[in-house]
Amino acid sequence: MKKDVILAGVGGQGILTIAAAIGLAAVESGLHLKQAEVHGMSQRGGAVQSHLRISDLPISSDLIPEGSCDMILSVEPMESLRYLPFLSADGWLVTSSKTFENIPGYPDKKSLFSEIRKVENHQVIEAYDIARELGSQKVSNIVMLGAAAGKLGIGLEQLEEALRLLFGRKGEEVVQLNIAALLAGDKASREG
Amino acid sequence: MGKLVLLGDEAIAQGALDAGLSGVYAYPGTPSTEITEYIQRSRAARERGVHSDWSANEKTAMEAGLGMSYAGKRAMVCMKHVGLNVAADAFVNAGMTGVNGGLVVVSADDPSMHSSQNEQDSRYYGKFAMVPVLEPASQQEAYDLTRYGFELSERFSLPVLLRITTRLAHSRSVVERGEEKAQNELKLPGDLKQFILLPSLARKRYKSLLRTQEHLIAEGEQSGLNREEDGADRRLGIIACGLAYNYYREVAGGSGPGYPVLKISHYPVSPGLLRLFVKKVDQVLVLEEGAPFVEESLRGILDEDPAIQGRMDGTLPRDGELSPGLVRVALGMEQPPERTIPEIVKNRPPALCKGCSHIDTYNALNEAIEPSGPGRVFSDIGCYTLGALPPYNAINSCVDMGASVTMAKGAADAGLRPSVAVIGDSTFTHSGMTGLLDAVVEKSAVTVIISDNSTTGMTGGQPSHATDRLVAICQGIGVEPEHIRVINPLRKHHDENVRIMKQELEYEGVSVIIAQRECIQTLKKVKS
Numbered sequence: 001m002k003k004d005v006i007l008a009g010v011g012g013q014g015i016l017t018i019a020a021a022i023g024l025a026a027v028e029s030g031l032h033l034k035q036a037e038v039h040g041m042s043q044r045g046g047a048v049q050s051h052l053r054i055s056d057l058p059i060s061s062d063l064i065p066e067g068s069c070d071m072i073l074s075v076e077p078m079e080s081l082r083y084l085p086f087l088s089a090d091g092w093l094v095t096s097s098k099t100f101e102n103i104p105g106y107p108d109k110k111s112l113f114s115e116i117r118k119v120e121n122h123q124v125i126e127a128y129d130i131a132r133e134l135g136s137q138k139v140s141n142i143v144m145l146g147a148a149a150g151k152l153g154i155g156l157e158q159l160e161e162a163l164r165l166l167f168g169r170k171g172e173e174v175v176q177l178n179i180a181a182l183l184a185g186d187k188a189s190r191e192g
Numbered sequence: 193m194g195k196l197v198l199l200g201d202e203a204i205a206q207g208a209l210d211a212g213l214s215g216v217y218a219y220p221g222t223p224s225t226e227i228t229e230y231i232q233r234s235r236a237a238r239e240r241g242v243h244s245d246w247s248a249n250e251k252t253a254m255e256a257g258l259g260m261s262y263a264g265k266r267a268m269v270c271m272k273h274v275g276l277n278v279a280a281d282a283f284v285n286a287g288m289t290g291v292n293g294g295l296v297v298v299s300a301d302d303p304s305m306h307s308s309q310n311e312q313d314s315r316y317y318g319k320f321a322m323v324p325v326l327e328p329a330s331q332q333e334a335y336d337l338t339r340y341g342f343e344l345s346e347r348f349s350l351p352v353l354l355r356i357t358t359r360l361a362h363s364r365s366v367v368e369r370g371e372e373k374a375q376n377e378l379k380l381p382g383d384l385k386q387f388i389l390l391p392s393l394a395r396k397r398y399k400s401l402l403r404t405q406e407h408l409i410a411e412g413e414q415s416g417l418n419r420e421e422d423g424a425d426r427r428l429g430i431i432a433c434g435l436a437y438n439y440y441r442e443v444a445g446g447s448g449p450g451y452p453v454l455k456i457s458h459y460p461v462s463p464g465l466l467r468l469f470v471k472k473v474d475q476v477l478v479l480e481e482g483a484p485f486v487e488e489s490l491r492g493i494l495d496e497d498p499a500i501q502g503r504m505d506g507t508l509p510r511d512g513e514l515s516p517g518l519v520r521v522a523l524g525m526e527q528p529p530e531r532t533i534p535e536i537v538k539n540r541p542p543a544l545c546k547g548c549s550h551i552d553t554y555n556a557l558n559e560a561i562e563p564s565g566p567g568r569v570f571s572d573i574g575c576y577t578l579g580a581l582p583p584y585n586a587i588n589s590c591v592d593m594g595a596s597v598t599m600a601k602g603a604a605d606a607g608l609r610p611s612v613a614v615i616g617d618s619t620f621t622h623s624g625m626t627g628l629l630d631a632v633v634e635k636s637a638v639t640v641i642i643s644d645n646s647t648t649g650m651t652g653g654q655p656s657h658a659t660d661r662l663v664a665i666c667q668g669i670g671v672e673p674e675h676i677r678v679i680n681p682l683r684k685h686h687d688e689n690v691r692i693m694k695q696e697l698e699y700e701g702v703s704v705i706i707a708q709r710e711c712i713q714t715l716k717k718v719k720s
Contacts, residue, residue: 010540027197027366036363037199038306039222039652044575046542051363061442062363062435065516067528078538084531102543107536115534 002055003152004064006083009075010100011048014141019050021145024162025154026054036062045102047079073148075141076100077112093119094148098128123192130184139181146185198367200360203331204298205230207338212373214265215243217253220651221272222307223361224300228270248657249622250275254282261295262387264379266342273301273314287321288389288397290349292381294342298354300361303482303513313482318353322401324408325353325459327434331365357481360435409462417458423450429473433486436479439519477522478502481514549709550576552681553643554586560693564610572596574616575649587614594623600638601631610639610697617644617658631702632670639696640704645711653714666704675703
């Protein structure tokens with residue numbers, strides 16, 4: 001078992017939380033893990049990514065080689081396209097539909113989603129709307145985590161456990177909201 | 193002792209704690225910040241009284257670390273690569289004094305300049321100071337080599353430089369801990385003249401440092417950290433330093449080429465070891481993150497042997513960080529079919545946060561200075577450096593910590609009017625104060641704007657030494673009290689702030705405008 005995932009988004013959208021949840025679930029299952037993050041200046045509203053690698057064999061590189069990534073999981077549609085050179089021929093592009101437009105010249109939505117549809121294995125999730133219906137758009141990232149779980153072969157139960165560990169300190173209500181987001185994302189992915 | 197999932201930075205911190213650390217000294221700087229923050233968060237460190245407060249700058253950190261070592265205890269000093277420039281005087285002379293308690297200096301390099309002004313390679317500093325350098329390839333090695341670094345430091349009575357790069361600093365993996373060692377007891381140096389670098393004594397110390405070099409080389413041969421891994425195909429040999437080793441292993445994989453590999457994590461590298469390895473193979477490819485440090489030593493000047501490949505002959509790019517893809521190309525391996533980034537994808541550079549006080553400060557400054565024309569604002573290192581980008585286009589320099597004040601002074605000496613410095617509060621106490629003293633002594637016509645958000649913002653909001661002290665510091669340095677102006681950078685005060693700035697821009701002497709409003713990010717953190 002070996003999965004290479006690039007998590008993408010804009011600074012502040014919570015991709016490191018997705019990475020932490022998958023990482024915890026993977027280590028709990030006895031898998032090897034490498035996860036490269038971006039800290040520092042780029043976190044100020046700029047493009048951010050994380051290379052997440054899990055495998056039942058030891059992993060050498062902290063970076064995923066170009067052309068071999070199993071999935072780009074993005075909380076923002078334009079950001080999902082930025083890392084296409086890393087995606088393998090049969091890799092999945094899974095992205096939230098919600099754009100984050102904080103720069104001049106942001107592409108029009110029609111051409112944006114037409115580029116996304118050019119990737120054979122793609123899935124667009126209405127993560128923002130789903131999260132809002134659950135009570136907070138803040139859990140959009142966890143909806144995306146749920147949407148990716150099935151394709152990555154990571155058990156929802158292990159991810160639930162990871163969310164408990166990550167959010168336990170903030171109280172049961174926050175834990176439940178995140179778990180609901182996880183399950184809703186998984187459901188949306190299966191129905192999509 | 194248990195397994196932990198740690199960033200490379202955190203693995204260093206845990207390694208130091210388990211090696212019996214008594215104190216860490218540091219100034220925040222990407223990608224090194226998380227080392228000290230981990231120790232600050234560690235309950236065990238608190239219980240054992242391990243020092244972990246931030247220092248004013250890397251030089252004060254280095255000196256305090258040396259002082260703790262003088263007193264017999266183990267100290268670690270952490271910084272980003274350009275921080276080592278600031279600490280260089282203390283660092284190089286610590287090689288001359290040697291140490292008492294173990295002293296490990298961590299320098300985190302940033303090839304590709306993700307968050308830095310340059311991509312200088314700290315290994316040159318290790319060579320310059322003639323001290324051992326360790327370069328881990330993985331999070332586990334970061335942990336292990338930190339522990340080994342303290343042992344090495346005490347055995348040779350020398351500071352040890354631990355060099356990492358961004359990818360390792362900010363990547364997580366599982367680390368297995370070893371046994372915990374106790375801290376050293378307080379113990380003065382055996383020779384109370386060891387740390388006195390008077391010329392007569394320094395000459396003796398230098399001879400001793402020179403004599404130690406061959407022992408350091410021998411240690412590098414015996415430590416097992418520079419180890420050869422055999423391969424059947426001897427048409428090429430790979431010399432892989434630090435993290436670069438991972439990229440070779442990644443692309444060579446199971447089906448890839450089976451070349452002999454010399455994995456290097458310990459400097460100085462024995463010339464004999466290199467010679468022996470190079471003789472075994474037809475050609476050599478040197479993989480190293482940063483500058484061609486080992487490659488250059490292999491090539492020399494007289495020997496332009498074409499059998500050496502690396503960053504200097506174009507096999508690999510001369511700048512930027514390595515990646516598995518670049519190593520694959522260097523090995524002549526086939527690339528997977530490549531997808532391209534669609535043209536509609538636009539750059540998304542970092543930007544000042546909504547509501548940031550620097551924005552209002554720049555808006556006021558841009559209006560106040562508009563009649564004088566562009567090109568008169570020197571700035572510095574911090575979030576406010578983003579004022580160089582549109583829509584602000586407000587600053588004309590960003591060179592090194594504190595340079596805004598002194599560059600503005602030099603330009604004022606040359607006759608530029610007005611000549612303005614924009615510096616953050618933490619950068620001011622890091623290296624701006626001494627330059628301000630220069631300006632005060634000569635009554636230079638400079639306007640120094642301290643954009644005071646009461647935090648070290650860009651590195652994630654560490655406490656700033658300047659908080660609540662700026663007015664007193666400026667008065668103490670000798671700025672005339674009527675030319676120390678404190679303003680609140682809010683849109684509603686815009687007109688008043690412009691008026692105050694205009695007044696001070698016209699003053700033929702030193703004025704300081706302190707634009708004080710807390711960082712929007714730290715404010716949010718306090719609220720939540």
